[in-house]
Amino acid sequence: MDIRLDGRTALITGGSLGLGRAMALKFAQSGANVAILARRQNLLDEAAGEIRQKAQARVLPLACDVRKPEEITASHAAIERALGPIDILVNNAGTSATAAFEDISDADWQHDLDLKFFAAVRFSRLAYPGMKARRWGRIINVLNIHAKTPQARTAPTSVSRAAGMALTKVMAGEGAPHGVLVNAMLTGFFVTDQWHRHHMREAPGMGFDDFIVEKGKSVPIGRFGTAEEFANMACFLASDAASYITGTAINVDGGRAYAV
């Protein structure tokens, strides 16, 4: 099976670090040109440098706060000018948060929904019509297993992610007759920058590597996933090899959803 993205243009939000950066690299190595978006330009430039070094691809690193509608509109226009129409959209930007329900303010709820839900709505609304008109498109929404298995202290994320899963299925139904396939990937534990923040909060006295090994024991496979393992599935979903898959929410979690 060939998994290639030759001639495609991909937009990956949160593409400067972690899972987004790994997906951008994998897509570029598979033949796509990629636009990567995040807020910090220096990290975007660093990621773009790595991708250009490892792949023959055009890379557009673009500063954008995906919570801001006007920045989304401007970024979309800049990408189409520089790289052409977007064939593959990966809504990935996000952060983790944990709090008791009664401590979460309206502002916190709005912040989470803007970042994890409305950003996907807004980018999709801009990219989807062109995909439909060209009769080819892929939208991948990166969510979290809590979309299916919400737990205590996971609001507002679990709620934003469940909304993202519903959005995925609605758009898949409308896109399918036009060749636009929409899927969600539900993350478990992957070693990325997010986990340095968890480490500092939960076990600052322990070494980072030991913390990851210890946490990994709660995953049926017995360890955290790597960003490359995540990117492999994203690349498959973005390719022609996944031509009969739409409206799914695939757990990429080492079996963790069945252990919580």
Ligand SMILES: NC(=O)c1ccc[n+]([C@@H]2O[C@H](COP(=O)([O-])OP(=O)(O)OC[C@H]3O[C@@H](n4cnc5c(N)ncnc54)[C@H](OP(=O)(O)O)[C@@H]3O)[C@@H](O)[C@H]2O)c1
């Ligand atoms: N790693 C895991 O174990 C795990 C678990 C559950 C869910 N996830 C989800 O998977 C996705 C990727 O996670 P990750 O682990 O790769 O996270 P990460 O290493 O913290 O990277 C997050 C990326 O999103 C960008 N970002 C954050 N806020 C943004 C904003 N307002 N506008 C634009 N870009 C923004 C960051 O860049 P800037 O900060 O410079 O903007 C960065 O590029 C996220 O949605 C996350 O919630 C990950």
